[in-house]
Amino acid sequence: MYFVYISGIHNVKIYTYKELRNATEDFSPVNKIGEGGFGSVYKGRLKDGKVAAIKVLSAESRQGVKEFLTEINVISEIQHENLVKLYGCCVEKDNRILVYNYLENNSLSQTLLGGRHHNNIYFDWRTRCRICIGVARGLAFLHEEVRPHIVHRDIKASNILLDKDLTPKISDFGLAKLIPANMTHVSTRVAGTIGYLAPEYAIGGKLTRKADIYSFGVLLVEIISGRCNTSSRLPVEEQFLLERTWELYERKELVGLVDVSLNGEFDAEQASKFLKIGLLCTQESPKLRPSMSSVVKMLTGKMDVDDSKITKPALISDFMDLKVRRSGETTSTDMKNSSLYNTTSTLDNHDTTMSSATATSFANFAVRYDESF
């Protein structure tokens, strides 16, 4: 391990390919812990004894060494209790590998939302509140304290990792810029991501902090309810979490959404408040969504949640024509109103999947950085 000195780049740790190969036993499948849109992730022990998550970026991301290191330099300077720590990287030949602090308890999507058989972590009420507040703090930091501010673009349960104390850490921030412009990050679970996307971003390509705040709102409701934003296994009227939340809010029955696995052991007033914050964050008009620092204040009781301000969330189904075949095994969904959604996707009974044509058109839409809301 050594440090590189390219003008302006001073504190990036560079690992040799050999060290990372040794750490992962030649990138053995046994040590592979995940696969994402950016590439494969391996667990390995570094020479200094630290356990790391080693992310091998896919071959498409052949950025020049200098550009790559410039971005890495920016990311490695961003440190916060609720952000995954980047140790350094490897840039030998065509390899572009990122080395992160390894987090023992996997992601929220694999634990809290992954079903009981996936793990034996019990997320009690206090832990859930702590996780919501931690994620909010991490995102507020990226949005308001880092200069220039960072829009994460991909806030979702699989990007929230948990350490041994279940402290949440946001991963993958700053990575979007590492991928060349002609190769937009194609998530492996594009369809799973749809439910987190603010419509003005998904349909119009407008990327602002408000799009992250929408995704955070969806995540917040997922954490309290213990379910994914889209669950095709549930009865049709319950499949879309935000729709369900809005419906229960209008009936003044929000508490009915709280995860039944808590067996009633939760603070009902706080739960209802958190769900209302989720609704504030997912409102259709980006302007109405609160900033992340306000969200932190509301979650921690330092600011009141103004009920009268909540307007209907932007719902994905407003942009889709849901065609439900009750007799068959599948629910077919035609997406309309957008050139983005010009092919048909299929939601099956087990998982949400999408044709690769749709996934590609979805992932390749133009992104405009625009703070004009």
Ligand SMILES: Nc1ncnc2c1ncn2[C@@H]1O[C@H](COP(=O)(O)OP(=O)(O)OP(=O)(O)O)[C@@H](O)[C@H]1O
């Ligand atoms: N620092 C880490 N510590 C422990 N496990 C990690 C770490 N980083 C990634 N992982 C594991 O690797 C998996 C894949 O991560 P990655 O961020 O590449 O993709 P993703 O977020 O799951 O999907 P996508 O790329 O579609 O957003 C994660 O879900 C997690 O299980």
